[in-house]
Amino acid sequence: MRSVIRTNEFTLAVIAALGFAALAVATDFNLLTAGTLDAFLRFLALPIVIGLAQMVVLAVGQMNLSVGVLTGFCAVTSGWLMIDAGLPAPVAVLAALALGAVVGLVNGLLVIFTRINGFIVTLATMTILEGLRYGVNGTGTYQGYSPGLREFGQASLAGVPVVFLLAVAIAVAVALFFRRTVPGRHLLASGGNPFAARLSGISNDRALVLAHTLSGLLAGFAAVIVVAAFGSVNASIGDDLLLPSFAAPIIGGVALAGGMVSVTGTVLAAFLVRLVDVSQSQFDINRRWVDLIIGAVVLGAVLLGQFRDKLSGGPR
Amino acid sequence: MRTETAPEAPAVPPAAEPRPPARALPVWANPRLGLLIVIAVLVVLFSSLTPAFLDPRLTLAPLQADISVYVVVGLAQLAVLSLGHMNMAVGRMAALSTFAMGLAYDRLGVPLLVGLLVGLAVGAGIGALAGLLIAKTGVNSFVVTLALDFGLLGLVTILYTWATGGVSFAVQPSGLSALRFDTFADYCMGEVCGPRIPLVVPIAVVAALGVGLLFRHARLGREILMTGSNTVAAELSGIPTHRRVVAAHALSGLLAALAGFLLAANNGAFSATIGESFLLPSFLAPVLGGTLLAGGAVSVLGTALGATLTQVIYKGLNLLQFSLEELKLYIGLVLLAALSLDRLRAVLAERRAVSPS
Numbered sequence: 001m002r003s004v005i006r007t008n009e010f011t012l013a014v015i016a017a018l019g020f021a022a023l024a025v026a027t028d029f030n031l032l033t034a035g036t037l038d039a040f041l042r043f044l045a046l047p048i049v050i051g052l053a054q055m056v057v058l059a060v061g062q063m064n065l066s067v068g069v070l071t072g073f074c075a076v077t078s079g080w081l082m083i084d085a086g087l088p089a090p091v092a093v094l095a096a097l098a099l100g101a102v103v104g105l106v107n108g109l110l111v112i113f114t115r116i117n118g119f120i121v122t123l124a125t126m127t128i129l130e131g132l133r134y135g136v137n138g139t140g141t142y143q144g145y146s147p148g149l150r151e152f153g154q155a156s157l158a159g160v161p162v163v164f165l166l167a168v169a170i171a172v173a174v175a176l177f178f179r180r181t182v183p184g185r186h187l188l189a190s191g192g193n194p195f196a197a198r199l200s201g202i203s204n205d206r207a208l209v210l211a212h213t214l215s216g217l218l219a220g221f222a223a224v225i226v227v228a229a230f231g232s233v234n235a236s237i238g239d240d241l242l243l244p245s246f247a248a249p250i251i252g253g254v255a256l257a258g259g260m261v262s263v264t265g266t267v268l269a270a271f272l273v274r275l276v277d278v279s280q281s282q283f284d285i286n287r288r289w290v291d292l293i294i295g296a297v298v299l300g301a302v303l304l305g306q307f308r309d310k311l312s313g314g315p316r
Numbered sequence: 317m318r319t320e321t322a323p324e325a326p327a328v329p330p331a332a333e334p335r336p337p338a339r340a341l342p343v344w345a346n347p348r349l350g351l352l353i354v355i356a357v358l359v360v361l362f363s364s365l366t367p368a369f370l371d372p373r374l375t376l377a378p379l380q381a382d383i384s385v386y387v388v389v390g391l392a393q394l395a396v397l398s399l400g401h402m403n404m405a406v407g408r409m410a411a412l413s414t415f416a417m418g419l420a421y422d423r424l425g426v427p428l429l430v431g432l433l434v435g436l437a438v439g440a441g442i443g444a445l446a447g448l449l450i451a452k453t454g455v456n457s458f459v460v461t462l463a464l465d466f467g468l469l470g471l472v473t474i475l476y477t478w479a480t481g482g483v484s485f486a487v488q489p490s491g492l493s494a495l496r497f498d499t500f501a502d503y504c505m506g507e508v509c510g511p512r513i514p515l516v517v518p519i520a521v522v523a524a525l526g527v528g529l530l531f532r533h534a535r536l537g538r539e540i541l542m543t544g545s546n547t548v549a550a551e552l553s554g555i556p557t558h559r560r561v562v563a564a565h566a567l568s569g570l571l572a573a574l575a576g577f578l579l580a581a582n583n584g585a586f587s588a589t590i591g592e593s594f595l596l597p598s599f600l601a602p603v604l605g606g607t608l609l610a611g612g613a614v615s616v617l618g619t620a621l622g623a624t625l626t627q628v629i630y631k632g633l634n635l636l637q638f639s640l641e642e643l644k645l646y647i648g649l650v651l652l653a654a655l656s657l658d659r660l661r662a663v664l665a666e667r668r669a670v671s672p673s
Contacts (some may be wrong), residue, residue, distance in 0.1 A: 063458075114655060114656050114659045115659060116655050116656075116659060117609045119402075119609065120599065120603055120609065120651075120655065121655075123596065123651075124648045124649075124651040124652045124655070125648065125652075126648070127596060127644045127645070127647055127648030127651065128644070128645050128648030128649060128652075129648075130641060130644045130645070130648075131641050131642055131643070131644040131645025131646070131648065132645060133641075134639070134641030134642070134644075135641070135642070235641070243462065243465070243466060246459075246462055247466070250462075256456045256458060256459060257456075286473075286474065286477070288469070288471075288474050289470055289474070290470065291466050291467070291469045291470035292466070292467050292469075292470030292471055292474070293470075294466050295463045295464065295466030295468070295469070295470065296463075296467060298459070298462070298463040298466060299449070299459075299460065299463040299464070299467075302453075302455050302459055302460075302463070303453055306453050306454065306455060
């Protein structure tokens with residue numbers, strides 16, 4: 001029991017529950033009305049998936065700076081496929097996923113073949129993708145594509161938005177991947193101690209490529225959520241996703257050094273960030289205060305984690 | 317792969333031969349030389365494609381002013397790369413410092429130089445704060461400065477709204493427009509006029525020389541590099557590593573503030589958007605110039621050349637009517653190509669240096 005209470009996830013869950021309750025009371029329970037709650041969860045899907053996309057590369061001690069722009073590129077490309085190329089929605093969805101995975105694969109291959117730090121490689125691919133994302137449709141906006149896809153984005157199942165359920169399903173799949181599958185364990189082993197992993201017969205290169213490919217695939221899923229839930233796509237999508245992609249896993253307790261992940265922590269942290277976002281719109285606070293608060297929360301979470309490690313390391 | 321062999325005959329025992337140390341790399345493996353060649357080729361290419369590239373007033377003077385800003389931006393990142401750290405808040409530190417400068421000019425009416433010093437102090441202070449957090453808590457510098465960037469992003473906008481009601485100061489301290497428009501050609505001593513070099517260029521040159529001397533000759537700089545290359549060994553040799561971390565981050569903040577001032581001088585306004593475009597170039601310049609993210613070694617000359625290369629590409633493609641987004645595509649490709657070539661060159665050089673025959 002004590003070990004559960006001591007976990008980072010438990011702390012986050014308590015803070016998230018308290019924050020949600022406080023916000024509900026402060027807004028005269030406006031937060032709990034069907035419409036507000038629906039919007040709250042619908043726009044929670046994207047931060048969850050984008051946070052997970054960053055988390056899988058953090059697991060092997062890498063970073064993926066291209067994750068936000070890649071999401072935008074995949075979203076705009078699927079818009080182009082539906083409107084300009086006239087392809088049906090399922091094809092566009094699969095294409096977005098495949099495109100994300102392929103770009104992730106290229107990131108991974110560049111990292112292992114050039115031996116350049118993943119931070120720099122993805123910085124370069126981010127810049128390239130920014131150009132490509134713009135190249136698809138310039139400053140134009142794609143809208144009015146597949147009604148089915150947009151209905152999927154607006155649909156609810158028993159009061160819960162379907163895109164949110166999709167994000168939760170993805171989170172469960174990622175958690176199972178790291179907990180139960182051999183490649184998932186290999187990723188963590190490689191991230192935790194590459195030397196020991198190699199001696200145990202694990203290919204570090206393969207782990208790096210797999211992690212980057214998965215990250216790209218998850219960015220593809222994020223793009224599908226954007227296309228479905230937002231109802232229109234343009235070249236600015238993804239610009240504001242980079243910092244949240246790091247905020248969620250870091251607040252969630254994922255170490256940048258690699259070797260450990262926390263899917264629950266990442267999801268809860270995305271929830272917290274969304275909570276701050278909603279309070280901003282509910283109380284009509286200057287948008288900039290949100291950035292200030294999130295910055296303070298990220299730093300606070302990291303310091304708290306450090307402090308807790310010291311405490312639990314000391315007396316026992 | 318390489319056909320030519322080293323001059324030594326295989327029969328001669330290696331110990332008898334006065335050879336350079338085995339780890340020394342040949343001249344052609346120097347990344348700085350490669351950069352210089354690429355810059356020269358691009359300048360020739362751009363000026364043959366569009367003669368406007370060589371126009372001294374419309375192209376070359378603004379180009380030099382831009383290069384000056386981004387050399388200093390690169391140096392701001394270099395200051396912490398020396399430790400193996402990163403400063404993700406480099407742009408926002410510049411923004412906060414230029415806000416302080418604008419406030420000093422606007423409210424107190426201080427002269428240009430005093431305002432600059434106020435801003436530099438604010439930049440150094442916020443950098444030192446980041447360094448202190450990193451050193452005291454042992455949290456990764458990426459996380460600390462990323463969180464700081466978030467925080468400052470909010471703070472800077474709030475401050476500008478509070479102080480100006482908008483996003484920029486209307487004040488124009490005397491001397492700012494000279495920094496913006498004048499070149500040394502405008503100052504004559506009798507018949508002799510200076511070269512057509514903008515007034516901001518010497519500021520960047522002094523900054524580069526200062527940082528170069530610090531890391532090459534000053535005890536502080538050497539100790540920062542030692543801390544970056546091996547913290548434990550540095551600690552055991554009696555270097556106060558925590559204080560060196562704080563010093564390097566304070567230097568980063570100071571240089572970010574200086575870059576912010578130069579950009580404000582080029583734009584002619586102290587505004588909230590200063591620093592927004594700093595993050596990518598801040599890494600591009602040192603990394604292109606051969607500074608590693610691992611820490612322990614820096615190249616100031618390489619950073620200057622890296623910044624020059626990116627600005628030459630921007631300016632050239634801009635004159636050829638490429639849009640900003642297309643520019644990004646090519647800058648990214650150049651970065652990847654340069655880094656891959658660099659890697660290839662290092663591998664080849666290593667191979668040759670290890671087995672000379």
